[in-house]
Amino acid sequence: MNIIRYIIQKEFRQIFRNKAMLPIIFMMPLIQLIILSNAATFEIKNIKFGYIDNDKTPYSRELVEKFNASTYFNVLSDYPSAKMAKSAMLNGDVDVILEIPQYFDRNLVREKKTDLSVTINAIDGAAAGVENVYVTQIIQQFNKNVQVDLMLYDTVNDRPQTIETIPLFWYNETLNYKTFMVPGILVLLVTMITLFLSGMNVVREKEIGTLEQINVTPIKKFQFIIGKLFPFLVLGLVLLTVGLIIAKLLFNVPIIGSIFLMYGYTVVYILVILGIGLFISNYTDTQQQAMFIAWFFMVIFILMSGLFTPIESMPQWAQLLTEFNPIKYFVQVMRMVMLKGAGFTDILPQLAKTLLYAVAMNGLAVMSYKKFT
């Protein structure tokens, strides 16, 4: 016990003495949390919008006016021809072009239908998809108004049946992206710091030769490993705490669920990450190698965590892979507990899987750590 305590003490001393690392450990994640949470939003605003009005009638002007009124679109210019609009898109001056055909007004009134052409710059596929939705929404709205207008001339029997859906967004009523992103980004930061630090820590001792000196001592494997990893568990929890305080104070993210549950789960989760870190350092000889391998896993874990792209829309094999992604569970649990107020039984499936993962990873790590070759 005394030995473990002394190793922990030694590790903390080394962490706090490393004047270059300390700000990296504490400042960088917080800066990232603040910057990313404000920047990482799926909302698209200020879309560069251009139009070609071949009709120039009240209806066509009303349609353009609708776009102008929307906060999503910046109505840039009225292009005299399709050719000029096309070259403007090529130059990147405009992202969405609406072309209103000739006789738009006349066809709408006489035949009750007309065509519109919308061209969207799809270099950024995700953005193009969102832009398409916005455009469709505005046109539908316009459509409804026109129908009401035209109804005046029509017989009541011809009135089309429409079903209107009014969505309600539970747990995040205003679809506030910060509420949604902050818990997720917090998860990433806790993961990154604990994985990188633990992954590099043992390798560092290998690199500077101290591991060899340790290995000839009668110290036991578990003493060494617990002594090594405990400080990072504490560090991860401190980071989570600071992150939660920022989430609450700066972003006003609701924390509905139990704080204890959140911390309890985080402890199990960090054990998984530390196990992975230790495992990496057992199979590498330099900090550089360890860093690259840690990055490899980190990128896969982040992109397949469901934080940026929904897991449900991934192909079947990828969905299967995400079962092995600890970040996925942590993101789910954090969102469930923070936003929905989920209780112990609600997160039990995630907790069980994470616990199993922790046992497996740490078992592997301890087994692969050898005091001699």
Next chain:
Amino acid sequence: MSIIVKNISKSYGQVKALDDISLEVRPGELFGLIGPDGAGKTTLFRILTTLLLPNEGTASVNGFDIVKDYKSIRNNVGYMPGRFSLYQDLTVEENLRFFATIFGTTIKENYDLIRDIYVQIEPFKNRRAGRLSGGMKQKLALSCALIHKPKVLFLDEPTTGVDPVSRKEFWEMLKRLQKQNITIFVSTPYMDEAELCDKIALITDGKILQINTPEAIKASFPKKIYKVRSSETFKLIQDLGTYNKTHSAYPFGEYIHFTSTQSDFQPSELIDYLKANKHNQIEVLETNATIEDTFMELSK
């Protein structure tokens, strides 16, 4: 016996680092493993300190088998690797206390053993190990290796890269430690240090050439040695190389150590030869063999 090595071999892939090594070290002996870089010295150290498993052969340290009883060995030996491997970001005192703690002891308990060495670095006990000079680092490393009162001390090239004064001091410390009944197994590439050991093993390319006391090793040199000097050292080496009676000629300080193929060789013959080759200030004197001469002869 304190250390027994029997037919140990170790290969790294195709490279044979140790080839059928056997040796014995008596308790309280100061045993030197002498050989150039790459001779396999560190490999043998790593095997004896249970960091590496041999491919063949057996060995025991203090009566414990290096494979079966590795745990007991780790409690009973001190190891100072060739590279400084203490925590550079911990202070002198913290390093020492750290190693004392993981060996389950305290600095106080074994202070007697390290006092001579530690008093020299004690004024700097709050300085970080990384900021010590080379000589002081080495004293700290030795203190850390001794803090648990080991029965056998392994020192892998402890004086490489240390200045001559500190080297001399270091060997005096070893002599004092020996009096405390600690067996010391030390390796060095410096032949002059070999003379300070009780017994030495000459090793090169993973093979042991000879094991004996330094005196016996020097006495075993089979030929008469002459130290030769002239005004032009470089030309002298070349001319000795082409001389038909040369058995060996190695630069040795400011002299060339020369042995002849003929047992009835007379120095005057060499002087005549060198004069014929236009050398000035020629000096040919008989001298005693050193360990280096023996080593060069044996590894020929």
